[in-house]
Amino acid sequence: MEDKVILLVEDNPDDVDLTLRALKQNNILNKVVVARDGVEALDYLMGTGAHAGRETRQLPVVTLLDLKLPRIDGLEVLKKIRETELTRLLPVVILTSSSEESDLVSGYQLGANSYIRKPVDFKEFIEAVRLLGLYWLIWNKPAPVRT
Numbered sequence: 001m002e003d004k005v006i007l008l009v010e011d012n013p014d015d016v017d018l019t020l021r022a023l024k025q026n027n028i029l030n031k032v033v034v035a036r037d038g039v040e041a042l043d044y045l046m047g048t049g050a051h052a053g054r055e056t057r058q059l060p061v062v063t064l065l066d067l068k069l070p071r072i073d074g075l076e077v078l079k080k081i082r083e084t085e086l087t088r089l090l091p092v093v094i095l096t097s098s099s100e101e102s103d104l105v106s107g108y109q110l111g112a113n114s115y116i117r118k119p120v121d122f123k124e125f126i127e128a129v130r131l132l133g134l135y136w137l138i139w140n141k142p143a144p145v146r147t
Helices: 013-025 038-046 074-083 101-109 122-139
Strands: 006-009 032-035 062-065 092-096 114-117
Touching: 006 013, 006 038, 013 032, 013 122, 032 038, 038 062, 038 074, 062 074, 062 122, 074 092, 074 101, 092 101, 092 122, 101 114
Parallel strands: 006 032, 006 062, 062 092, 092 114
Antiparallel strands: none
């Protein structure tokens, strides 16, 4: 599992902690890289900025992407992911509290693989994370890495 990294793009420290707790409670022990804004997420994926020199062929198995982010919002991050050959096929799950239909539509138009509204109830959130983990880490067959 150590090679199956999860990229969590989330600026709210409480939501980061909640997501990490939910992963741990579901025995999802993969390494989780946390990016706290859109710039940090793109730097990690592209191997730039603070992540210069990172082996970019080792992409996360899935990116959990919030929409309301500082510096570059989640939809712009998703757009840049899909425009870049290296990351074009990267699975991106929008995990957000937004209930705006325009966010949902825009997310899918830009190539999101899934859109999940964060459940308010902790037990529901834990179950959502469990199912996400099962699907993206166990059942899903990822696209081959391009070199």
